[in-house]
Amino acid sequence: MLQTVVEWLWWDRLWLPGNLSWSDLEDKEDCVYAKASQLYGVLPCALCLLLVRYLFERCLATPLANAWGIEDSVHLTAEQNPVLEKYFCSQTRNPSQADLRSLCKKTGWPERKVDVWFRRRRNQERPGLRKRFCEASWRSVFYLFAFFGGILALYDKPWLYNLKEVWAKYPKQSLLASQYWYYILEMGFYFSLLLSLTFDVKRKDFKEQVIHHIATLTLLSFSWISNYIRVGTLVMAVHDSSDSLLEGAKVFNYAKWHRTANVMFVVFVVLFMVTRLVIFPFWLIHCTWVYPVEFYPPFFGYYFFNIMLLVLQILHVYWAILISRMLFKLIFSKLEGDDRSDEEEDDTDTTQEKSHKMDHRNGSGPRGRANGH
Template identity: 30%
Template sequence: MDPTRIYELYQNTSSWFWNCQFWLGESICWEDIQQTSEFQYPGFYDPAFYPILIAAFLILLYKYILVPHTFSYIAKSCGMKKSKLPIPNPTLENIYLSTKRAPSQNDILEYSTKIGWNERQVERWLRQRKRFDVGGKYQKFIDAEFEVFFHAVMTVYGCHTMIDKPWLYNISLCWNDWPHHNVDTDVWWFYMIGMAFYWAMMFIQVPQPGRKDKIQMIIHHSLTIILMTVSWITNFTRMGTLILLVHEGVDILLQTGKMIRYAKGNPFFTDIVYGTFIVLWLILRVGIFPFWIMKSVYYEGNSMFKQTSFVFFQALLVLLMILNLMWTFIILKVGIQKLLGEEIKDIRSDDEDTDDAQITDKKNE
């Protein structure tokens, strides 16, 4: 293709995407919010570069420093053990790799006949092979450690960043004099690291085999990245910092509770942590988020903004609230099960014994 034609196509696409009326409304253009040495507006291209770079750093930090030199020692000291590969068996290995579903009893009988093992040996080999792939509770414990570490750092940094911000105490200031809101250095880092974390999770957690909640994670992480990007480009960063802060700290308790349960810790401490988590979740994500943040967006924001990007911003908040309500249902369901004395399972992720149960069920049919 002719280079001139490619350049024209790029220019036309860029002009269409960066349409001022869509992003900023009729009375404001991009030239009105250009950065100066005295006043820092959001850099339009920052979300396309810096979060990816920081995410790469987080992934390297996770894989080559935190896991081998810190998280693995904590996991082992809490009684976590890595899953081991079963004894090599090329026939069963090929069957395992080519079959995604749990084997039926007839399948197991066929496999045992083929390799000269009894059915119990085949079942045990398949369970051990599956557990090695998924990582078992050891990998879940490692993942929970990383989330506790990151959310703790971000919660402390977020509180430090927001403690002197006037819009934390008067949410109407999120809209006053928009879009002429200076983006302080601490807010810039809070945003970029927040986006980077969800990019990193897309590459750390989502590819893991055996997760039941992959679709939910992809939707949540993608939605969060898009929401933060839109609020950054349009300089709704004040509201964005409040949303990010409200959604940070509660995950520390959730992941801490998981770690205690994986390590078979004292059930009393698990109950205390989960109980506190449920209370904070309801306060922050079912209380403050819809009735303080979303209320301001829909009541105060609607009277000021008519551009399409603001409607898109509102729609993203609604989708995030729907996810919060879905998880609230799951959390309350688990809480009720606990009160009724039923066995509690982590229904937001895969249970390493799922396939074991499936094999046993098929055997008993």
């Protein structure tokens, strides 16, 4: 049964146009083709990138954060309470109003105090500013190098300037060394992001990020096996072109270089809208949807590849909405941090705030304690 499944999975008609088989893509003296077995290199590449990221954040990003005076916010520690701690760890971090009233009865605390406890406890779980700075720094540097690497791999290729060249002599298109390394590094990076999701900063679009990484890896894997490599490199270059600016804007925003961050963010918005909402759907998807049928009849891989591109385009529209909200905040209010991040909550008790304000008015109260609040 396993052999039958493998044979069906590698059935020629799933991956290649009609009248072609895997035997037609065997290496020759003047032509070397991509092979599925080469994708095993993605895992060690992802592990190496995780190690490089660790060294980068420890040896470069952290000293830079120290030089720029980036410090984590001082959180008020939640008071020890076994009942609330058990509920927080085993039930939910955001209890409903009815749950708050039930917990008040169990603890003997007023509802306001229980609510403040949960806010303080949630703040203790949130990543600090330095962690977000290091993460954004790593992504910004990688996307920057990936984009320029893509330009070096594509600038002298005819299919960059004439999209119909993407399908010339398809699928008998020889694999280039630059394409191999571009693919392996990009797939290794996205795989490393999947591996690090559990300890990275969790954002509001966490589920969309998971879908994006899986869709990207699936798309790149399929394009590699089906020899859709030319269009695959174009898709990667389009995505890398704007991502570095967004992460760079976050880096400068965390460092309180707000003017620089705002300029970078505006440039990012323009580039994102042009590449993801214009070039990607109207040039690249058009290239994969319209041009191939001029060379061969549609097959399963043709439909599968285009459906995956449409999934990415739906995510682009979703992120364009989030980015538009951020731009609105930038224009009409003050933009602080990443709109997708799980923001810190006010964890001060109203009664405590009033007492501290009275202390300041009366000239009492230690300065350090006031700053802590």
